[in-house]
Amino acid sequence: xxxxxxxxxxxxxxxxxxxxxxxxxxxxxxxxxxxxxxxxxxxxxxxxxxxxxxxxxxxxxxxxxxxxxxxxxxxxxxxxxxxxxxxxxxxxxxxxxxxxxxxxxxxxxxxxxxxxxxxxxxxxxxxxxxxxxxxxxxxxxxxxxxxxxxxxxxxxxxxxxxxxxxxxxxxxxxxxxxxxxxxxxxxxxxxxxxxxxxxxxxxxxxxxxxxxxxxxxxxxxxxxxxxxxxxxxxxxxxxxxxxxxxxxxxxxxxxxxxxxxxxxxxxxxxxxxxxxxxxxxxxxxxxxxxxxxxxxxxxxxxxxxxxxxxxxxxxxxxxxxxxxxxxxxxxxxxxxxxxxxxxxxxxxxxxxxxxxxxxxxxxxxx
Numbered sequence: 001x002x003x004x005x006x007x008x009x010x011x012x013x014x015x016x017x018x019x020x021x022x023x024x025x026x027x028x029x030x031x032x033x034x035x036x037x038x039x040x041x042x043x044x045x046x047x048x049x050x051x052x053x054x055x056x057x058x059x060x061x062x063x064x065x066x067x068x069x070x071x072x073x074x075x076x077x078x079x080x081x082x083x084x085x086x087x088x089x090x091x092x093x094x095x096x097x098x099x100x101x102x103x104x105x106x107x108x109x110x111x112x113x114x115x116x117x118x119x120x121x122x123x124x125x126x127x128x129x130x131x132x133x134x135x136x137x138x139x140x141x142x143x144x145x146x147x148x149x150x151x152x153x154x155x156x157x158x159x160x161x162x163x164x165x166x167x168x169x170x171x172x173x174x175x176x177x178x179x180x181x182x183x184x185x186x187x188x189x190x191x192x193x194x195x196x197x198x199x200x201x202x203x204x205x206x207x208x209x210x211x212x213x214x215x216x217x218x219x220x221x222x223x224x225x226x227x228x229x230x231x232x233x234x235x236x237x238x239x240x241x242x243x244x245x246x247x248x249x250x251x252x253x254x255x256x257x258x259x260x261x262x263x264x265x266x267x268x269x270x271x272x273x274x275x276x277x278x279x280x281x282x283x284x285x286x287x288x289x290x291x292x293x294x295x296x297x298x299x300x301x302x303x304x305x306x307x308x309x310x311x312x313x314x315x316x317x318x319x320x321x322x323x324x325x326x327x328x329x330x331x332x333x334x335x336x337x338x339x340x341x342x343x344x345x346x347x348x349x350x351x352x353x354x355x356x357x358x359x360x361x362x363x364x365x366x
Contacts, residue, residue, distance in 0.1 A: 001123065007067040007097040014274040014340040018317060021308060023274040024068035024336040026288065028211070029056070029085065030280050031074040035104050036144025037133070039174045039205045039220045041213035042074055050280040051297075053081040058302040059282070060088050064095065070332065071101040074280070078107075083114040090122035102129040102170060105152035106145070112158045119164045129170040129201065130156045134177050135187035142176050153191045160192075167199075173230055174205035178222035181230050182237075197237045198246065202230070203331065204256065210279065211288040228260050252334050259329035266329060267347050270337040272317035276308070277332065284308075286320060289328045323349040 010023050030050055033043040051059070069089065076082050090099065099122065103111055111128075119126060133142040136149040159167035169188055171181060181202060189195040204227060209215040222230075231253060241247040255266040271286040272294075278284050282297030284307045294316060295307030307313060319325060341347055 003067075003095050003097055003123070006095050010067055010274075011339045011342070014270065014336070015343040018273040018314075021063070021065050021305065022276050023066070023339070024070070024332075025066045025275065026070040026072060026277045026332045028072050028074065028277070028279050029076050029082070030079050032078045033073060033075045033104070034078065034106060034145065035075070035148065038142050038144065038176055039133075039172055039212075039214070041217065042211075045213060047280060051282050053084065055282065055298070055302060056081075056085050057088055059297060059304075060085075060092050062301070062303045063305075064093050066093060067095055068098040068336070069093070069096060069100070071099070073102075075104050075106070076101055077103060077110050077114065082110075083117055086114060086118045087121065090118045090124060093124075096122075096124045098127065099124050100127040100129070102131060103155070104143070104148070105130040105155035106148060108151055108155045108158060111155055112162070115159060115165055116162055119162050122164070125166065126164060127166045127168065128159055129168050130159070132169045132171050132184065132188060133174075134171075134180055134184050138177060138180060138184070142174070153188070156188075157192060168201050169195075169199060170201045170203055172203040172205050173222050173227055174220050175222050176220070178226045178230055182233060185237075197234075197239075201249075202234045202253075204231075204260075206289070206328070206330070208289050208291075210285060210291045210293075211277070224260050228257055231257055231260075248335065248338060251338055252331065255334065255338075256329050259327075263327060265323060265327045265349060267337060267341050268321045268323070268349055269325070269333055270340045271320050271325075271333050272308075272313050273321065274340055275333050275336040278304075286316060286325070287330060287333050289330055290320070290325050292316060 010019060013019060014023055031042050031045045031047045036043055090096065105111065115128060130152050132152055133139045139149040140146055156167050156169065159165055171184055185200055205221050206212065207215050207217065214220065235253050238250065241250050258266045271290065276284055276286060277288050278297065283293050284295045284297065285293055294313050295310060297304065300306045
């Protein structure tokens with residue numbers, strides 16, 4: 001299919017030069033969330049004046065050449081227009097290869113209806129991450145809402161029945177649940193049935209000032225050695241990859257262990273070279289970690305190109321490429337970075353002027 005050929009060509013191009021538009025885009029549509037997760041302060045924001053439906057539609061119409069889109073929040077299904085937004089995306093973006101979005105899974109009927117709606121129309125690969133933080137008691141304690149676990153399980157089961165949709169569980173390791181991964185996986189396996197390790201993605205808690213709003217709450221982060229031990233168990237359970245996606249995931253995990261051991265980004269990052277982050281007000285950042293806004297879509301008639309190609313963005317991208325940024329290894333940027341180093345997989349940073357953040361930030365899933 002043409003969209004896959006175009007996507008592959010852009011991946012190869014990202015190995016030799018910065019792209020003229022993002023290969024992968026992370027777009028937070030809202031910071032509203034009804035959960036009260038201990039690892040994340042997004043729910044405390046109570047935001048106002050987020051991008052309207054018309055503004056989001058304008059963005060979709062003006063920026064059609066993205067191959068991989070992560071739509072995130074907050075909880076995106078609290079937006080009353082989410083079905084219309086997702087439908088507009090899959091109809092308009094003919095180069096879209098991967099559409100991914102996480103959900104807390106609480107609004108089962110709303111989530112399933114919206115996913116069914118787009119699954120009938122989109123040839124893109126649709127991946128939905130249902131967040132989970134432990135077995136029933138631990139999950140509901142850490143996520144701050146009674147009955148959440150049962151809703152999350154119900155949503156996951158329902159999504160499995162939609163053709164063309166790939167649901168996965170996403171567990172974020174934090175101080176509150178490190179060491180509980182295998183227990184959590186077994187609980188989900190018992191409640192879902194025929195669940196495999198490929199249906200489960202392990203993330204690591206992070207701090208971020210402009211995204212999670214928890215930069216002053218580093219106490220939620222798990223101890224590094226304990227995190228590495230947990231990741232080792234997970235990697236052992238995954239075994240050898242049987243697909244390109246599994247191979248990419250295994251490389252991400254191996255470099256995540258490298259990062260945890262060294263506090264150093266494993267290779268030059270592709271933020272602003274082939275990826276970026278947009279917040280619910282249309283402010284463009286390099287990623288969910290680096291608190292350096294470079295422009296507002298509301299000032300460019302929702303066109304990303306003037307911001308992406310600006311002198312400030314190019315200068316910042318060069319600094320990030322050298323490692324002159326908060327050192328991290330986020331899933332949001334790790335995947336396009338790995339794809340951008342297929343031709344030079346062993347390339348390392350040549351310089352680093354800071355000592356990095358405490359832990360990587362990974363909340364998105366392949």
